[in-house]
Amino acid sequence: MLWTRRVFVQVGAVAAGAAVLGWSQREALSKLLDPPRAPENLLSAEELNEIVAVADTLFEPDDEQERGELEKTMRWWAEGRVTRGPHLDVYKAGLAALATTLTDRRESLAALGPADRKALITPLVAGEEKGPFKVLTDEILEGIYSSAIGWRSLGYTTFPGVPSGPLEYTTRPHGPARVVATA
Amino acid sequence: MIDICIVGSGVAGSLIAYEAARAGKTVVVLETGRRYDPLDPELYERVRLQLYPWQWEDESRDAFELDSPMRVRLNGGRVKAVGGTTLHWNAYAPRLQPGDFRMKSSFGVARDWPLSYEELEPWYVRAERELGVAGGDAPGMPPRSAPYSLPPHPYSFSDNEVFLPAFRKAGLTLGYNPMAVASQPYDGRAGCVGFTTCAPMCGSGAKYTGMVHVRKAEATGKVEVRSESHVRRIRLASARRVGRIEYVDKTGAAQTVEARAFVLAAGGIENPRLLLLSAADGTHARGLGNESGLVGRTLMFHTASGVRATMKERVGGHRIGFGTSISWDHHNHSTFPETGNLLLFPADLQGPMPADIAQSSGLVGAALKDHVRKRYGSNVKVIGEGEMMPNPENSVTLSTAKRDRFGDPIPRVSIRMGDFERRTMDRGVEIGRRIMELAGAKEIWTDTGPLGGHYMGSTCMGADPTESVCDKFGRCHGLDNLYLAGGSIFATSSASHPTLTMAALALRTADSLARAL
Numbered sequence: 218m219l220w221t222r223r224v225f226v227q228v229g230a231v232a233a234g235a236a237v238l239g240w241s242q243r244e245a246l247s248k249l250l251d252p253p254r255a256p257e258n259l260l261s262a263e264e265l266n267e268i269v270a271v272a273d274t275l276f277e278p279d280d281e282q283e284r285g286e287l288e289k290t291m292r293w294w295a296e297g298r299v300t301r302g303p304h305l306d307v308y309k310a311g312l313a314a315l316a317t318t319l320t321d322r323r324e325s326l327a328a329l330g331p332a333d334r335k336a337l338i339t340p341l342v343a344g345e346e347k348g349p350f351k352v353l354t355d356e357i358l359e360g361i362y363s364s365a366i367g368w369r370s371l372g373y374t375t376f377p378g379v380p381s382g383p384l385e386y387t388t389r390p391h392g393p394a395r396v397v398a399t400a
Numbered sequence: 401m402i403d404i405c406i407v408g409s410g411v412a413g414s415l416i417a418y419e420a421a422r423a424g425k426t427v428v429v430l431e432t433g434r435r436y437d438p439l440d441p442e443l444y445e446r447v448r449l450q451l452y453p454w455q456w457e458d459e460s461r462d463a464f465e466l467d468s469p470m471r472v473r474l475n476g477g478r479v480k481a482v483g484g485t486t487l488h489w490n491a492y493a494p495r496l497q498p499g500d501f502r503m504k505s506s507f508g509v510a511r512d513w514p515l516s517y518e519e520l521e522p523w524y525v526r527a528e529r530e531l532g533v534a535g536g537d538a539p540g541m542p543p544r545s546a547p548y549s550l551p552p553h554p555y556s557f558s559d560n561e562v563f564l565p566a567f568r569k570a571g572l573t574l575g576y577n578p579m580a581v582a583s584q585p586y587d588g589r590a591g592c593v594g595f596t597t598c599a600p601m602c603g604s605g606a607k608y609t610g611m612v613h614v615r616k617a618e619a620t621g622k623v624e625v626r627s628e629s630h631v632r633r634i635r636l637a638s639a640r641r642v643g644r645i646e647y648v649d650k651t652g653a654a655q656t657v658e659a660r661a662f663v664l665a666a667g668g669i670e671n672p673r674l675l676l677l678s679a680a681d682g683t684h685a686r687g688l689g690n691e692s693g694l695v696g697r698t699l700m701f702h703t704a705s706g707v708r709a710t711m712k713e714r715v716g717g718h719r720i721g722f723g724t725s726i727s728w729d730h731h732n733h734s735t736f737p738e739t740g741n742l743l744l745f746p747a748d749l750q751g752p753m754p755a756d757i758a759q760s761s762g763l764v765g766a767a768l769k770d771h772v773r774k775r776y777g778s779n780v781k782v783i784g785e786g787e788m789m790p791n792p793e794n795s796v797t798l799s800t801a802k803r804d805r806f807g808d809p810i811p812r813v814s815i816r817m818g819d820f821e822r823r824t825m826d827r828g829v830e831i832g833r834r835i836m837e838l839a840g841a842k843e844i845w846t847d848t849g850p851l852g853g854h855y856m857g858s859t860c861m862g863a864d865p866t867e868s869v870c871d872k873f874g875r876c877h878g879l880d881n882l883y884l885a886g887g888s889i890f891a892t893s894s895a896s897h898p899t900l901t902m903a904a905l906a907l908r909t910a911d912s913l914a915r916a917l
Contacts, residue, residue, distance in 0.1 A: 276768070
């Protein structure tokens with residue numbers, strides 16, 4: 218488990234109403250608390266394009282406006298996570314694994330059409346094995362669903378990390394009314 | 401020579417510094433950690449990127465040995481930085497119950513505090529004002545002589561719709577949760593606007609942190625806070641008086657501070673460690689102030705009984721960073737000596753978060769979006785925070801195997817749950833499960849374990865010097881000018897979160913200290 222704010226909130230502090238943390242891997246923690254301070258542009262333009270292409274395939278924006286927001290979000294997220302956190306290896310290894318999959322096609326994911334991308338990505342995501350590419354898609358999904366674009370897709374107009382108004386939390390939740398949870 | 405040297409700039413150290421300065425005393429605060437600027441946008445950016453903002457831990461300084469069958473995340477429960485652990489606390493601020501102060505005499509277990517709830521009550525009122533505690537009525541809450549500083553945070557949607565009815569059906573009550581989060585602008589702080597990231601960092605400044613009193617103390621012109629100043633030894637001037645503190649400053653140079661009085665406010669682990677490291681000849685051979693042999697002993701945590709559940713409908717979690725209700729019904733000493741007290745907190749801040757649901761779905765595209773939309777937001781939890789008994793075997797000692805980068809033995813933390821604690825946790829699970837069943841939960845699952853972050857009892861206070869380390873003002877029994885502050889001086893753990901009590905005791909210590917000098 219990586220030591221993130223989300224993990225902190227989820228596993229520890231808020232869960233217990235106390236300043237408690239919930240990570241288990243000390244090595245990972247130490248890395249995170251003392252992240253590599255790297256130069257700018259740790260991810261190349263081509264790599265960022267591939268990350269955006271993976272995100273686009275995973276999230277499948279509803280329209281061009283949402284597509285633009287997703288791209289902006291992912292560029293901010295990936296660059297922030299590798300310059301401020303220890304996630305560079307996650308991106309490099311995940312993209313390398315993706316490149317291996319693409320070898321036969323001799324193309325980048327970004328160069329493929331939506332249908333081909335989806336055909337390629339879907340079985341990789343559905344697989345049980347937690348390989349480097351699955352770790353990368355988890356990282357990308359965390360970026361999407363920790364940001365405005367992901368929360369908005371749930372019907373939330375605000376989300377943790379931005380102000381929502383003092384009494385927002387007292388009202389019936391956002392989103393489709395009376396959504397019935399399924400198992 | 402300055403008047404007071406304080407080790408540690410958390411809630412206890414900063415409050416004492418401020419109060420002493422207001423009384424005209426000069427103060428130097430030594431803080432081993434770095435100083436963060438709460439207004440630094442980089443901190444906020446890290447929170448937005450789901451990264452922990454306070455990067456305080458330094459393996460070469462903060463390593464520890466653990467002797468426990470439990471997973472104890474010591475460094476996860478504390479922050480070594482200016483402002484201390486309150487930088488990342490969740491700001492729950494309940495008082496202890498009156499019975500917590502007379503456990504031995506009234507209930508035949510543990511030990512008594514050397515002061516009563518009634519003696520501490522006026523200091524609770526002051527602490528609530530200093531911290532800006534928002535609260536309101538809650539059945540069974542400790543008696544109070546004054547209203548809270550701020551009106552309560554209204555109940556969340558899930559409290560109103562799920563928990564209040566379920567608790568009622570269970571024959572239990574809920575009331576407002578006292579929070580050191582401003583419900584409206586207070587003392588220069590903004591009112592809460594629902595950033596929801598209280599732990600680890602409030603985005604608006606509504607949450608109290610020790611930085612509030614660090615800044616106030618510095619504004620007096622009588623307090624100097626020296627960050628990245630790591631204290632190594634406390635040196636005696638005579639058998640009953642401390643003369644100076646030795647520390648390493650941020651450049652690596654050895655320094656000393658001489659003062660008329662000294663306060664250790666470095667937390668439940670470092671307070672006893674410093675006393676043990678500073679052993680001297682004669683009566684202090686086992687550690688400063690350790691004639692009782694109790695320095696480092698009777699370390700206590702809290703226990704946690706967690707019951708999570710999936711409800712049939714969305715409850716709208718993650719829209720505020722804390723639970724808005726509390727139940728005191730099982731924090732009334734009615735089950736002693738079989739099981740301990742439990743303070744119950746419902747909350748809708750429980751996972752899985754949307755990202756968790758997405759990651760475990762194995763889906764892509766519209767199917768993914770639909771899946772997350774349908775499954776997010778139905779989870780809730782009831783936490784039963786329980787107490788531990790003061791067992792001398794649970795301790796902070798000095799490692800014989802490892803040293804930090806200064807060459808000093810790292811702390812060795814030994815802690816185990818006994819039958820009492822296990823029974824208390826089981827009872828918490830039983831109560832929580834019943835509540836969830838009455839709430840109509842679809843699925844329920846439970847977990848128990850130690851609640852990190854609350855490190856208490858390791859330099860306990862008491863009336864008898866042979867059975868405690870300091871007196872009811874925090875003054876070390878064997879040393880006339882050395883005071884202890886923070887959770888380490890608690891005689892019992894109670895089931896309540898400790899910070900407000902730490903603040904109340906610190907204010908009382910500051911008052912006593914200012915009078916003594």
